[in-house]
Amino acid sequence: MVDAYMNRLVRDKEIPGAVLVVQQQHRCLLSKSYGAYTAEDWSKHIISKSTLFDLASLTKVVATLPAILLLISRDKLNLMDSVQKHLPDFRFPHITIQHLLQHSSGLxxxxxxxxxxxxxxxxxxxxxxxxxxxxxxxxxxxxxxxxILLGKIIENVAGQSFQSFVEQEIFKPWGMHHTSFRLPEQKRGQAAATEMVSGKFVQGIVHDEKALLLEGVSGSAGLFSCADDLAKYAKCWLGITQQSTIPFEWMELAYTKTIGNRGLGFEVWNGDHSLFCFGRGWTKGSFGHTGFTGTSIWMDPIKKAFVILLTNAVHYGRNTRIREIREKLHTMIYENLIT
Structure with missing residues (x-):
């Protein structure tokens, strides 16, 4: 049923293609690629499980959040630190690191x-x-x-670029070897093209405009990755894979310390259907994030299950139905695949 739905989405040109991974505990329930895209040079490319995707706002939880948690665990940062302590040019002394992570700063x-x-x-x-x-x-x-401010704080506190810090301290130990900012030219052809701009498709260069003007690296957007790497990431968050990079109690705090439907970085299912786009049935306290290009990750800490959906939905333009698609797909997955 899930497979048929994905094929129908591609056939009906709702999305150009996708990679979908569903796993519970150590059992992979579905791992499949669908569809194709038009590259920058107008050639047609089939999407495979190794295709790289512009993660857009998934960058917030795949790079920025773990980097902040790692620095906290090393006593270099505190959730209650004023942003101003680390960025003296920031003008609001009462706004803290936690406010930025929970999107409750008033910005x-x-x-x-x-x-x-x-x-x-x-x-x-x-x-x-x-x-x-x-x-x-x-x-x-x-x-x-x-x-974006958190990305700059990470640089200042770590004393190195945000890019090199997350690649060395997070992605490398977690085995995420295909996750990076600023794809080198020879790798750009491995990325699913996003939107058409000025008559040609953007491929392997960040779609997000602010991240582009920040030279491809920001705390908000800019990462490229593939489904396998994000599966490794999800297994670390759910404790399916043991890791020693970030103490697990800090990772757990990211989806239990909530205000409304926001944990630290993550969207958290709190029972309010009006705010939720990840389908019905999932355990309250399940958490994840979305990206504007069409990417998402959703994790259930009770069922130890996760869904990774990577699609370049904006390939057909920004007026997509990705929110409705995501909701229907995740409901279908929960009802048919998760036990």
Missing amino acids: PADLEPSVRRHHQRDIMQEVLACNVIGQPNEQVIYSDLGM
């Missing part, structure tokens, strides 16, 4: 005016100059800006 969702690919703008300066639109802990406003 707006995005920069105004919206950033476009051709713009010449100093994104970091604009983020630092941004005014708040509410008080900390007043409400959850999902904000790219807070995550």
